[in-house]
Amino acid sequence: MRISAGCQITYDCPQPTPMMLMVSPHPSRLPDLVGPHQMSFDPPIPHRDYVDGFxxxxxxxxxxxxxxxxxxxxxxxxxxxxxxxxxHAQQHRVEDLPDEALVYLLGSRYCDTDKLGDTAWAMFGNGPTGWARVQAICDYAHNHITFDYQRASSTRSAADAHREQVGVCRDFAHLAVTLCRCVNIPARYCTGYLGDIGMPPPYGPMDFAAWFEVYLDGAWHTFDARNNMPRIGRILMARGRDATDVAIATTFGPCTLSGFNVVTDEVTT
Known part of the structure; x- marks a missing residue:
């Protein structure tokens, strides 16, 4: 299967504004690209890439x-x-985790583990461990939050989403990531493309998607609290502790987002 994907984002800036963009496929997906990844700017401007700490x-x-x-x-x-x-994937004891996984047990900007620790242990501490525990957390987040694109908030944390019971895909992911970390399962936030391949209509407006990965049995595994079912055609762009680390655009000055369009389609010819 081939998937055609891309985006077009427009900003209005009152003055020259430094920006950091995360709109390229993740390096792990580069071997899957058919031809080059095209990035352009109108008007043309200089740009350069680097690889961040994640x-x-x-x-x-x-x-x-x-x-x-x-x-x-x-x-x-x-x-x-x-x-x-x-x-059957099993959960590791904290003392047996690799060093690089430990950061994904800690609280972060949107994953406020200090506020949800008691809740997580009360709800998931005495049940199954490993894969079944993560799935129970996904089930809970999926059912607890109502998806409402009109009520998206760039400042909503996992504890906020838990209390308000509303959000978008990033809020589902933040809540599930936080609850996993609280019960000692390393979890990291992911963003990328996810179309409607294999899903029945009607289809909603296309956007970037958020999901998460957990560390079980010596490997990272994909979970999706928003959709809460296996999906086809995920194309990873970035991973991090939460949405702060993988923002599509981080702007260092005032500007206005005036256009946004995402495309993810199966190539059928």
């Missing part, structure tokens, strides 16, 4: 005063298989 490809620019449109496009080869389910 292994993501970031692009640095200085947006000029006025309107800037950022466009990306690529075609990726995909297995066409849904997310893997491994119900």
């Amino acid at each position: 292994g993501n490809t970031c692009t640095r620019i200085v947006a000029p005063a006025g309107r800037l449109t950022i466009s990306t496009s690529f075609v990726a080869q995909d297995s066409g298989l849904p997310d893997t389910i491994l119900p």
